[in-house]
Amino acid sequence: MKPAPFDYVVASSVDEAVGLLAADDDAKVIAGGQSLTPLLAMRLARPSVVVDVGRLPLAGIAVDGEVLDLGALVRHRVLETDALVARDVPLLPMAARHIGHTAIRNRGTLGGSVAHADPAAELPAALVALDALVVVQGPSGTRTARAAEFFEGYFTTALAPDELVVSVRVPRAKPSDACAFEEWAPRHGDFATAGIAIVGSFADDGTCTGVRAAALGVGSIPLGLSATFADAGVLGASAVTPTLVRSAAAAVRAEAVGDDDRAELAGVLAARAIAAMFGRAPTRRAVA
Numbered sequence: 001m002k003p004a005p006f007d008y009v010v011a012s013s014v015d016e017a018v019g020l021l022a023a024d025d026d027a028k029v030i031a032g033g034q035s036l037t038p039l040l041a042m043r044l045a046r047p048s049v050v051v052d053v054g055r056l057p058l059a060g061i062a063v064d065g066e067v068l069d070l071g072a073l074v075r076h077r078v079l080e081t082d083a084l085v086a087r088d089v090p091l092l093p094m095a096a097r098h099i100g101h102t103a104i105r106n107r108g109t110l111g112g113s114v115a116h117a118d119p120a121a122e123l124p125a126a127l128v129a130l131d132a133l134v135v136v137q138g139p140s141g142t143r144t145a146r147a148a149e150f151f152e153g154y155f156t157t158a159l160a161p162d163e164l165v166v167s168v169r170v171p172r173a174k175p176s177d178a179c180a181f182e183e184w185a186p187r188h189g190d191f192a193t194a195g196i197a198i199v200g201s202f203a204d205d206g207t208c209t210g211v212r213a214a215a216l217g218v219g220s221i222p223l224g225l226s227a228t229f230a231d232a233g234v235l236g237a238s239a240v241t242p243t244l245v246r247s248a249a250a251a252v253r254a255e256a257v258g259d260d261d262r263a264e265l266a267g268v269l270a271a272r273a274i275a276a277m278f279g280r281a282p283t284r285r286a287v288a
Contacts, residue, residue: 003040007049011056014137014166020051022139022162027051029164031073032107034100035116058111058166061085068172072111072165076123080105088172091199094181095126101189111165114150117157117221120191124151125216126181128224129197132170138163148214151221176202176209180276182269183216192217194266196252196273198229202281207238213273218256218266228255229274240278245271 011017021027028047030036031054039045058071061084068088070079079085079096086093099105099113099122113123114134127134127147134150135142139162147168150158159165173179183195194217201210211234213225229235232251233244249267256263 004043004046006047009049010052014056014164017051017053017164018138018162024049025161029053031112032109034104034108035112066172067169070110070168072109072167074110076105076108089170090173091126091130091179091181091197095122095197098122098183110168115157115159115165117151117155119154119220120217122195122216125195125214125222126197128214128222129199129212130170131212132168134165135167135169136163137166148224154220176282178202178277178280180273182273184265184269194218194262194269196269198273198277200277206281207236208234211235215266218258218262223255225252228252234274240275248274
């Protein structure tokens with residue numbers, strides 16, 4: 001099937017892109033094209049104009065104090081391979097390597113994944129676990145939204161029709177932090193059935209002093225699990241025990257939305273993620 005007819009404009013600036021979006025409610029943004037192109041081909045999207053933002057200067061990566069500022073056009077492959085990202089936000093390369101195949105990661109962008117808001121996507125869940133900020137620009141200027149509040153439903157975000165995601169600001173990891181990302185998909189490169197992203201802070205003796213987590217594939221948005229894991233005993237634990245694993249898995253199963261098999265899978269992945277995180281903690285403790 002071929003796309004319905006549409007006009008095509010290459011934006012030369014963020015202001016021009018925002019202006020084009022503001023002028024036409026049926027305009028759509030394209031960058032890497034990994035989400036919009038299939039929708040166009042199947043005529044699930046019928047925009048009057050497609051605004052190409054792929055040439056805008058939004059692919060930078062910069063340290064800003066305790067934050068890593070990632071441009072919206074940073075490619076998934078860059079998130080997977082960049083040394084600065086791996087050092088400062090190691091959860092992102094862990095998540096990015098699960099996205100499709102290399103050819104898809106070479107084209108797909110961080111901003112595109114955020115704006116598309118697929119509940120089975122890796123990066124939105126990772127950003128919720130990282131407590132990242134999404135920076136958007138519209139006719140009135142720029143504003144920020146916490147990732148946990150930006151995703152509102154299936155393929156739905158707090159992004160207004162005349163706004164553009166311009167960057168994502170992520171807290172840089174501290175030496176006392178450890179993280180893990182676990183997911184399951186039917187085949188390599190397929191959309192994930194479920195997944196878990198988790199970040200923990202640890203004391204010198206190996207005790208977990210803070211935990212943030214989110215799940216993908218088990219609801220209409222990335223499912224925040226920070227309080228769930230804390231209440232299940234991850235917070236304050238200094239080693240992975242059978243009791244901790246059972247408690248965390250049961251808590252995630254209870255929170256997961258969807259069929260029982262998917263909830264069970266999410267629980268298994270939660271147990272794996274917790275074990276992997278503790279295994280990477282600065283002071284490692286043996287499994288009890």
